[in-house]
Amino acid sequence: MTQVLLYALTGAVLFMLGVRAALLRDTVLPRLLALNVSGAGVFLIFVSLAYRGDSLPTDPVPHALVLTGLVVAVSATALALALNRRLREMDNE
Amino acid sequence: MxxxxxxxxxxxxxxxxxxxxxxxxxxxxxxxxxxxxxxxxxxxxxxxxxxxxxxxxxxxxxxxxxxxxxxxxxxxxxxxxGGKETAGRVSQVSRWMVDLFALIMACLIGWVLWLTMYAEPAERLAQLANSMLEHSGVSNPVTAVLLNYRAYDTLLELVVVLTAVLGVLVVGRERRGYRQAGPVFCGLVHWLVPLLIVTAGYLLWVGAHAPGGAFQAGATLAAAGIVLRLAGNDAAGLLDGMLLRWSLVAGIGLFLLVGLGVTINGGLFLQYPEAWSGSLILVIESAATASIAAALVLAYRGGRPDGWLSVADYDNNREVSR
CATH class of the missing domain: 1.20.58 (Methane Monooxygenase Hydroxylase; Chain G, domain 1)
Incomplete structure (x- = not known):
């Protein structure tokens, strides 16, 4: 149980760090990096709650949700990067 | 202790x-x-x-x-x-506001954690998921959740991936490729890419009963594409033209076909008949692997492949031909 708590709190701290940096940084790439870190924090909370000690099998439902989340996160990052590149091109025109 | x-x-x-x-x-x-x-x-x-x-x-x-x-x-x-940075200053007040906001969020998360872990430990889905595993057609519980119990979620997730990559295709042209790599890197590519492809196939197959599955396989395949592009293959190993478009929608297409097929045979949407579920899941996963890999590699290329016209190009062409 203490392991669950440790990782859940770590996840919360990562989420905080990410959200704070996403709000305070003023360029796009660091913000995207920060959002990815806060996403990782949320995933960590989910997966730590799925862990139920060495004796019980882990809960597969949060694992599946996080797996979905990972792929969605990378797609969203790719779209944001493409939009950023387009904005940059329009600035330069 | x-x-x-x-x-x-x-x-x-x-x-x-x-x-x-x-x-x-x-x-x-x-x-x-x-x-x-x-x-x-x-x-x-x-x-x-x-x-x-x-x-x-x-x-x-x-x-x-x-x-x-x-x-x-x-x-x-x-x-x-080479681009210009437009760095604005963040005022001290907004810093405090953000810190306050972060603190409030931290308290909320702490409260939710406390509720889930100590105050009201709700009934978990884990037991249900694991007890129905033998009916799901696979023995890896995560794959069972993804492609059987919550297949809807995965179908919609593939739609999200497709939407994102369509967005990438719409907003711009792909980046310029890299020049042909030297002999040492090409030597690496010659054995790394086949190895990645075989690994992807293994992950796809093994996902039914051990860690692995369409997402891991798709990502591994995409990695092979990225390595190819870094070595100077501009298409990053992707097919060209219509075939590429088909492979982008293959996952969603097969998913829907299976869903409709099941519905026509009297079941609910995506409620596979038990005897068939293992093979249906494998078919869907194979198509999804191709779609995910194609989408991720296109995202890495950064936009429309050079031959593809944008809506504006298309309109211009029509103007000219008139």
């Missing part, structure tokens, strides 16, 4: 390193340094997933979270170079 604190030691070290790496990546003023630290953060996270008995996630994180996100950010850094 002593033994328990000893088993906790690796967890404490991992947690501290995660927070330290995240802090370093986020507070670094040098973007390149930040991205590299973020990749290291992703790899460390993969170890944490393994530690928390989530090997499916460890595989996916190493390939997607650390690998592909890192590759996308690194290639985006190249665009940033």
């Amino acid at each position: 002593m033994s328990q604190s000893l088993t906790m030691l690796p967890d404490l070290v991992l947690a501290a390193m995660l927070i330290g790496l995240a802090w370093a990546a986020l507070s670094s003023d040098d973007l390149r340094r930040g991205v590299v630290l973020f990749i290291a953060f992703g790899l460390l996270l993969a170890i944490v997933w393994a530690r928390l008995h989530a090997p499916d996630l460890a595989l996916a994180e190493a390939a997607i979270g650390a690998g592909l996100s890192g590759a996308l950010l690194l290639v985006a850094l190249r665009d940033e170079a």
Whole structure:
């Protein structure tokens, strides 16, 4: 149980760090990096709650949700990067 | 007591390193340094997933979270170079506001954690998921959740991936490719790419009963494409024209076909007949692997392939032909 708590709190701290940096940084790439870190924090909370000690099998439902989340996160990052590149091109025109 | 604190030691070290790496990546003023630290953060996270008995996630994180996100950010850094930075100052007041906001969020998360862990431990789906496993057609519980119990979610997720890549295709042209790599890198590519393809096939197949599955396989295949592009293959190993479009929608298409087929035979949408579920899941996963890999590689190429027309080009062409 203490392991669950440790990782859940770590996840919360990562989420905080990410959200704070996403709000305070003023360029796009660091913000995207920060959002990815806060996403990782949320995933960590989910997966730590799925862990139920060495004796019980882990809960597969949060694992599946996080797996979905990972792929969605990378797609969203790719779209944001493409939009950023387009904005940059329009600035330069 | 002593033994328990000893088993906790690796967890404490991992947690501290995660927070330290995240802090370093986020507070670094040098973007390149930040991205590299973020990749290291992703790899460390993969170890944490393994530690928390989530090997499916460890595989996916190493390939997607650390690998592909890192590759996308690194290639985006190249665009940033030479561009002008418009850095505005953040006032002290907004700093305080953000800190206050973060504090409130922290309290909320703490409260929710306390509720789920101690106050009202709700009934878990784990028991249900594991007890129905023998009817799902696969024996890896995560694959069962993804492609059987919650197949709707996965179908919609593939739609999200397709939407994102359509957005990438719409907003711009692909980046210029790289020049032909030297003999040493080409030598590496000659055995690395086949190895990645075989690994992807293995992950896809083994996902039915062990850690693996369409997402990990798709990401591994996409990694092979990225390696090819770095070596000077501009198409990154992707097919051209119509075939590429078909492979982008193959996952969703097969998913829908299976769903409709089941419905026509009198079942509910995506409620596979038990005898067929194993093979249906494998078919859907194979198509999804191709779609995910194609989408991720296109995202890495950064936009429309050169031959493809945008809506504006299409309109211009029509104007000209009139």
